[in-house]
Amino acid sequence: xxxxxxxxxxxxxxxxxxxxxxxxxxxxxxxxxxxxxxxxxxxxxxxxxxxxxxxxxxxxxxxxxxxxxxxxxxxxxxxxxxxxxxxxxxxxxxxxxxxxxxxxxxxxxxxxxxxxxxxxxxxxxxxxxxxxxxxxxxxxxxxxxxxxxxxxxxxxxxxxxxxxxxxxxxxxxxxxxxxxxxxxxxx
Numbered sequence: 001x002x003x004x005x006x007x008x009x010x011x012x013x014x015x016x017x018x019x020x021x022x023x024x025x026x027x028x029x030x031x032x033x034x035x036x037x038x039x040x041x042x043x044x045x046x047x048x049x050x051x052x053x054x055x056x057x058x059x060x061x062x063x064x065x066x067x068x069x070x071x072x073x074x075x076x077x078x079x080x081x082x083x084x085x086x087x088x089x090x091x092x093x094x095x096x097x098x099x100x101x102x103x104x105x106x107x108x109x110x111x112x113x114x115x116x117x118x119x120x121x122x123x124x125x126x127x128x129x130x131x132x133x134x135x136x137x138x139x140x141x142x143x144x145x146x147x148x149x150x151x152x153x154x155x156x157x158x159x160x161x162x163x164x165x166x167x168x169x170x171x172x173x174x175x176x177x178x179x180x181x182x183x184x185x186x187x
Contacts (some may be wrong), residue, residue, distance in 0.1 A: 009045050011168065029077060034067040036085060044130035044150050045169035048183035049177075062141065062186065064133065091144070097175045103149040105126040106173045110180050114171065119158035122170065126152040132172050132176050135186035143186070147175040 010033045037047045045064055063083045069079035098106070111122065132148035150169040156162045172181040181187065 003034075003067070003104045005036050005038070007037045007042055009033050009035040009066075012166070027068050027072070028139060029072040032069040032071060033070075036065055038087070038131060038145065041147070043145060044128050044132060044148065044169070044172075045167065046150065046169040046170065046172075046183050047165055061141075062092045062135065077155075095147070095176050097147055098149075098173070098178055100149075102178065103175060104172050106178045106180075107149070107151050107171055110173070111171050113182070121156045122153060123156075124151050124170070126166075128152070129175065132174070132181050132183070133186065134181060148181060149175055170177040 010031075012031050012033075013028060014031050015028050033045060035043050037043070041067065043067055065083045065085045066081070068080045068082075069076055128150045130148065130150065131142045131145040132150070134141045134146055136144065149172070151171045151173075152166065152168070154162055154164040154172055155170065169183055172183055173179075174181055
């Protein structure tokens with residue numbers, strides 16, 4: 001397809017199309033999700049699609065760019081390309097980035113602060129370095145891509161219920177200044 005800038009971010013087995021007849025199992029397919037990479041570094045996808053609406057928001061909802069293929073035993077059965085980006089200029093060529101240890105320290109402190117008063121055990125399963133999109137205030141459809149560390153994992157609440165969405169970042173740390181990026185808000 002000539003999309004050299006896209007790379008596979010995840011391959012997940014998903015089920016759907018449950019029938020009213022309990023004897024017919026749900027359909028299954030593989031979902032191959034691609035995200036854009038810039039100089040070999042991907043834009044990290046999270047299921048917090050950056051399109052939640054909050055009372056104090058100043059921008060329109062905007063999904064993250066993804067190219068998704070749905071594959072079953074017959075081959076590709078579907079494709080969806082959400083919100084293709086048009087990349088502009090590079091504002092900072094060689095920014096100093098936080099060391100991994102510094103990013104971990106920010107995570108440990110800020111995850112506790114963000115979730116103060118909530119009884120839960122957290123197990124980090126994946127830490128990804130990539131770009132995060134920060135929406136520019138009052139400029140719909142325009143954003144900055146900044147290097148960031150994303151922490152993915154399982155949260156087990158005090159009642160024993162587990163939240164383990166493999167595509168949901170528990171916390172995103174801006175790798176330039178150590179600030180927290182709220183994925184669901186887009187900034």
